[in-house]
Amino acid sequence: MIKKFTASACKFTLVVVFALLTFSTNAQSISTEPAAISAGESLFNANCKACHRVHQKLVGPALAGVHDRAPSIDWIKAFVKNSSKVIASGDEYANKLYNEYNKTQMTAFSSFKDEDIMNILAYVKAETDKPATPTPTPGVEPAGGATAATGASLPSEYLNVILIGMIVILILLLVVLGFLVSALKRFLDDKQLSEEDKEVVSSTITVGSITRSSGFIFVVVFLVAGLGFKAVINNLFSIGVQIGYAPKQPIAFSHKIHAGQLEIDCKYCHVGVTKGKSATIPTVNICMNCHNQVKSGATTGEGEIAKIVKAWETKKPIEWIRIHNLPDLAYFNHSQHVSVGGVECQTCHGPIETMDVVRQHSLLTMGWCIDCHRKTDVNSKGNAYYDNLVELHSQSKKTPMKVEDIGGLECSKCHY
Ligand code: HEC
Ligand code: HEC
Ligand code: HEC
Ligand code: HEC
Ligand code: HEC
Ligand code: HEC
Incomplete structure (x- = not known):
């Protein structure tokens, strides 16, 4: 008698536990936790976005509202983990969808845990409930860092700055020298000088005398050498430069x-x-x-x-x-x-x-x-x-x- 009772009690508890388990899996609700949604978003972007959008049909269907449309949450889990198994089992919904999408095989995500799929659904649901936003035109978004191109030319900018700086200093030196010369001339005019000396002091500066002067030759040589040096450095900085190289590929992949x-x-x-x-x-x-x-x-x-x-x-x-x-x-x-x-x-x-x-x-x-x-x-x-x-x-x-x-x-x- 007692034996029979315990046996049936055991059966009863088993049935209850089983029912609870199935109940809990069926009634699983899609989370609205921000943590689940953001985990789902990154999973979705990394694994599903190649073929699915929330509001837009792509290689696969738009996933908005899929939790209401698909037979059950468990069906979705099974389908994501291995869609061909669900299709092969003769599941009506899956076969209809498969044919509608020209028998496109969805990637199997067999390593996904139930929790991952629930997070993706949480993200999809959150997006579904949001009003659809127009998709931004591709390519209009500012690309990560367009600064690289400007950065790339910095070394030669430095050289330009150095070169201009040197020229400015040279001009300043010439101006100062000019002042010194005229000051000296005025000073010497007051002195008693021999004829010979006077001639030297009052000799006017002509174009010829400038081009023949050693100072001028020095400046020219300096500038030429500077520009040459800059060209060499620029070449060194750009060994093998192939900016803009864009060969034609065997397939016109875009x-x-x-x-x-x-x-x-x-x-x-x-x-x-x-x-x-x-x-x-x-x-x-x-x-x-x-x-x-x-x-x-x-x-x-x-x-x-x-x-x-x-x-x-x-x-x-x-x-x-x-x-x-x-x-x-x-x-x-x-x-x-x-x-x-x-x-x-x-x-x-x-x-x-x-x-x-x-x-x-x-x-x-x-x-x-x-x-x-x-x-x-x-x-x-x-x-x-x-x-x-x-x-x-x-x-x-x-x-x-x-x-x-x-x-x-x-x-x-x-x-x-
Ligand atoms: C290689 C493309 C591809 C990838 C990647 C992909 N899917 Fe799919 N998915 C499809 C296609 C195509 C279908 C339509 C059914 C079919 O042809 O098998 C589909 C159908 C579905 C369905 C059923 C939709 C409905 O309307 O009932 C769900 C749910 C789904 N995918 C979820 C996912 C999730 C979640 C991921 C990422 C983990 C994912 N898919 C990644 C191509 C893909
Ligand atoms: C996630 C799905 C997906 C993957 C992966 C993919 N493609 Fe595509 N590809 C498409 C779709 C969708 C189109 C059609 C776009 C259109 O023309 O509207 C397309 C178009 C093309 C076209 C024609 C472009 C045109 O419109 O003239 C070529 C060529 C191509 N793909 C090559 C490739 C190559 C090569 C690879 C692998 C390196 C590749 N694709 C990977 C989805 C994909
Ligand atoms: C857009 C900026 C950028 C450019 C261009 C760049 N790097 Fe880097 N590089 C980084 C950053 C940021 C790190 C630091 C990564 C980290 O935290 O370890 C790094 C780290 C490195 C390291 C490891 C340094 C260390 O001490 O551990 C090497 C080696 C390296 N880069 C090589 C190169 C080479 C070679 C090139 C050119 C072909 C290059 N990088 C171009 C940004 C750049
Ligand atoms: C810091 C600069 C830098 C960043 C960031 C960078 N790359 Fe590159 N990439 C290079 C350089 C330099 C080479 C040439 C490498 C070589 O010849 O060894 C290269 C080569 C490549 C190649 C040619 C094949 C290969 O395997 O080397 C591909 C494809 C590529 N990058 C894709 C990417 C993608 C996708 C990203 C972003 C996820 C990226 N790169 C981020 C500098 C970068
Ligand atoms: C951040 C990475 C990086 C560092 C640090 C670096 N190099 Fe380089 N170096 C490169 C790259 C990339 C090239 C190839 C550039 C090219 O082909 O235009 C290169 C090229 C060279 C070349 C030219 C070789 C040739 O084929 O003409 C020499 C020489 C050289 N490096 C020496 C040095 C020395 C010496 C140092 C240390 C003071 C140094 N590099 C530090 C990345 C680096
Ligand atoms: C559908 C597949 C696919 C996607 C997505 C893709 N690429 Fe590519 N990528 C290719 C193929 C195939 C090639 C080789 C053919 C070519 O150069 O166009 C390539 C070539 C490249 C190269 C030149 C490699 C070389 O030979 O030096 C770079 C750089 C590159 N990709 C970066 C990116 C970046 C950055 C992204 C994301 C914005 C991206 N790719 C997205 C398939 C892809």
């Missing part, structure tokens, strides 16, 4: 369309940029995430995209022509600048998102690197590694800590 109009994150394609030295050029697989569906472009028709499909089918990598290239003797690391330094791509590469064809924007010379290291404050916020350095620095200097102060001008940092 950053203006992809990074500008479609607002695909640079890191979606240049995956190495936060991880290591090289930013890396995307493999054809990344293009195929979208172009197995997007078969023709507005301006280039099908031809260009057929090249992508061909490269993918034949497994032959696309031979992009390299634009930015430092000589082997110099070492440059992207993640140091982008992840640690917090420098925007556009500071060095210019407004890439407005370019149909990429062109080299900066000098990429040693003078250019050093100039920026002299001027740029170290981004020490939230980086405990720098705390001690910053404190040491502020004890000795009043100005903020520059890259120069952490060794950014040491030859060995940039040369192997």
Whole structure:
């Protein structure tokens, strides 16, 4: 009797627990916490924005209101983690959507936790509830730091200033000398001088006498040498300068369309940029995430995209022509600048998102690197590694800590 009772009690509690569990998962509400929304926003921007917008149809549907439209929150979780599994299971809603979107495979996010997806939904819901704002025209936003171009020419500006300064000093010297001469003349006029001496003193200054004078020759030689020196220095500062280099690529890929109009994150394609030295050029697989569906472009028709499909089918990598290239003797690391330094791509590469064809924007010379290291404050916020350095620095200097102060001008940092 007691046994039977405990057994059924056990069953009962199990059922209750199970019901509670299912209930709690079904009734999960989408958070309105700012922390969840902002976590969701960064996840969305990094993973979904390539294909989805909240209010706008892109490669995938606009996600506004998806929490009301989709069969359930659990369905959304399952779909995001592995959409092809949901589609293969014969789910009606998923298949209808899949066909509507020309059988475009959504990327599987199998490593996502439920919490991540809930945060994304929190962000989407917050955006849904907001009134739709008109999307800003791509490329109109001020690009990260257009200051780089002006910074790049600083060394030669310095030289100009020095040169002009020298000329001003020379002119001042000549004026002072002129005064001295006339003062001396007046003084000597009062004295009793021999005829010979008088002749020298009262000899007028003519153009001929000026050009023959050693002072004039000195000034001319000095100016010529100065200008020559400046030209040599300018050349040294611009070894291998290729500003504006914009070769024709094997496929007419446009950053203006992809990074500008479609607002695909640079890191979606240049995956190495936060991880290591090289930013890396995307493999054809990344293009195929979208172009197995997007078969023709507005301006280039099908031809260009057929090249992508061909490269993918034949497994032959696309031979992009390299634009930015430092000589082997110099070492440059992207993640140091982008992840640690917090420098925007556009500071060095210019407004890439407005370019149909990429062109080299900066000098990429040693003078250019050093100039920026002299001027740029170290981004020490939230980086405990720098705390001690910053404190040491502020004890000795009043100005903020520059890259120069952490060794950014040491030859060995940039040369192997
Ligand atoms: C490579 C492009 C791509 C990426 C990246 C992508 N999606 Fe999708 N998504 C799609 C497509 C296409 C569909 C339409 C269904 C289909 O074709 O499978 C879709 C459908 C959906 C749906 C169902 C929409 C509805 O109307 O019911 C949800 C929800 C969704 N995606 C969420 C996400 C989230 C969250 C992310 C980021 C973590 C993401 N997607 C990233 C392409 C993508
Ligand atoms: C996130 C989705 C996505 C990815 C990834 C992507 N594209 Fe595209 N691409 C598109 C869309 C959408 C269009 C159509 C734009 C239009 O013409 O309106 C397009 C258009 C094009 C065009 C035609 C441009 C025109 O309008 O004439 C070319 C060429 C192209 N892509 C090449 C590439 C290459 C190469 C890659 C890989 C490095 C790539 N795409 C990666 C979405 C993508
Ligand atoms: C859809 C994928 C995609 C996106 C998004 C993208 N790029 Fe690119 N990028 C490429 C491809 C493919 C190339 C090589 C072909 C070329 O030069 O146009 C390239 C080339 C470049 C180059 C020149 C590389 C060289 O050879 O020196 C730079 C610099 C660059 N991208 C910066 C950016 C920046 C900055 C962004 C974000 C604003 C961005 N890219 C977004 C695909 C992409
Ligand atoms: C501090 C300046 C600077 C910043 C910031 C910067 N780059 Fe570069 N980038 C360079 C230099 C210098 C090169 C040439 C590197 C070489 O030849 O070793 C380069 C080369 C590249 C290349 C050519 C291929 C490669 O892997 O080196 C790509 C693509 C690229 N950058 C993309 C980006 C993207 C995307 C960002 C932003 C996330 C970015 N860069 C930020 C200076 C910068
Ligand atoms: C737009 C400004 C800018 C330009 C241009 C630039 N850098 Fe930097 N660089 C930085 C910043 C900011 C840091 C500091 C990053 C950090 O906090 O570690 C840095 C750090 C470095 C470091 C590490 C220094 C150290 O002491 O740890 C090296 C090496 C370096 N840069 C090399 C280069 C080379 C080579 C070039 C030119 C091809 C270059 N940089 C161009 C801004 C720039
Ligand atoms: C912030 C990084 C950086 C620092 C610090 C730096 N260099 Fe450079 N250096 C470069 C880069 C980048 C180039 C390649 C420039 C080019 O090709 O125009 C270069 C080029 C050179 C060249 C020219 C080589 C040639 O092929 O013509 C010499 C020589 C040189 N550096 C010596 C030095 C010496 C000596 C120091 C220390 C006083 C130093 N560099 C410090 C980045 C740096």
